[in-house]
Amino acid sequence: QKEVEQNSGPLSVPEGAIASLNCTYSDRGSQSFFWYRQYSGKSPELIMFIYSNGDKEDGRFTAQLNKASQYVSLLIRDSQPSDSATYLCAAYAGNNRKLIWGLGTSLAVNP
Amino acid sequence: DTGVSQDPRHKITKRGQNVTFRCDPISEHNRLYWYRQTLGQGPEFLTYFQNEAQLEKSRLLSDRFSAERPKGSFSTLEIQRTEQGDSAMYLCASAGGPIYTGELFFGEGSRLTVL
Numbered sequence: 001q002k003e004v005e006q007n008s009g010p011l012s013v014p015e016g017a018i019a020s021l022n023c024t025y026s027d028r029g030s031q032s033f034f035w036y037r038q039y040s041g042k043s044p045e046l047i048m049f050i051y052s053n054g055d056k057e058d059g060r061f062t063a064q065l066n067k068a069s070q071y072v073s074l075l076i077r078d079s080q081p082s083d084s085a086t087y088l089c090a091a092y093a094g095n096n097r098k099l100i101w102g103l104g105t106s107l108a109v110n111p
Numbered sequence: 112d113t114g115v116s117q118d119p120r121h122k123i124t125k126r127g128q129n130v131t132f133r134c135d136p137i138s139e140h141n142r143l144y145w146y147r148q149t150l151g152q153g154p155e156f157l158t159y160f161q162n163e164a165q166l167e168k169s170r171l172l173s174d175r176f177s178a179e180r181p182k183g184s185f186s187t188l189e190i191q192r193t194e195q196g197d198s199a200m201y202l203c204a205s206a207g208g209p210i211y212t213g214e215l216f217f218g219e220g221s222r223l224t225v226l
Contacts, residue, residue, distance in 0.1 A: 008151070032213045043202055043217040044154065088153055092213025098167070099213055101153035 002027040004091050006102035014110050019076040021105050023089030026070070030091040030100075033065060033072045038086045038104065048074060079109040113137060115218035117203050123224045124193055131189045132221040136205030143186050144215065145178055146202040154202055160186060193225045 003026045013019045025033070032051040036044035050056045050063040050072065062075040072091075076083055086104040093100075116135045124130050136143050141162050146154035157176065158168045162183035175193075180186040190197055200222050204215040 004153075034213060034215075041222075043200075043220045044215075045217070046214060049212075049214060090153075090213070094213075096166075096211055098156050098159070099215065103151065103153050 002091075002093070002100050004089055004100050004102040006087075006089050006105045008103060009106035010108050011105055012108045012110060013079050015079060015081060017079050017109075019079045019083065019107055019109065021074040021076075021087050021089075021107065023072040023074075023102055024070055025072065025089075025091045025100070027091065027093055027100065028067075028070065029093045030070075031094045032092045033063070034090040034092070034099070035061075035063060035072075035074045036088040036090065037083075038088055040085075044088055076107075079107075081109050081111050083107060084109050115203055115205050115216055117201075117218035117221050119221060120219060121222045121224075123226065125226050126195060127192055129189065129191045130193055130223060131187055132201050132203075132223075133185060133187050134203030134205075134218060135185045136203070137207065137216055138184075140205035140207035140216070141183070142206040142211060143180055144204045144206070145186070145188050146204065148200045148202055148220075149198075157188070157201075190223075193223075195225045198223055198225045 035048040038044045048063040050065045056063045060077045064073045088104045089102040090099045143160045145157040160180040175191045178188045200220045203218045
């Protein structure tokens, strides 16, 4: 059973702090990884994707991938209350296979 | 707006009734996915179309669920004889490009409540 695992949270951080969200995956064939943000009652929205080992930065967001450890993370710098949402991690193994989704981590940024 | 659109956004129905949801993907996208999501869970794959062909359907999906994409554009998802356990958010997503990279663009979702 191919799985993506995330801590469900809630992860609570003060405004301005760094929020660190983690994800592990079981399929070593996974090629690309996605972080989606989902506000309550809304649909998922892609915020980052990564397919190479190392870091990828986009504004306040940094995705980190370590394929040897089968580990993906998302760092949110200068966290804002508007970042409060559930963050879903997903893995894609190529060859038109389905995305494998984690259950999501709930993040609360406290003013 | 050129994003993925879904209709209706909310549907309340009585157990045993049939419901149909519509999804209009991004116009140049040839791939279309239906997912179901309940509170505290990640999206659960239901089915996938490439153009008009339904290439995969979840084995978890009962025969009460059917989906079509007749002309490779919009898609419909029908649930027959609804049950309370069908209450969920039904998400449509599309993807395009010559090589699928895994990125999905979601619609706003259709929330179903079965009484």
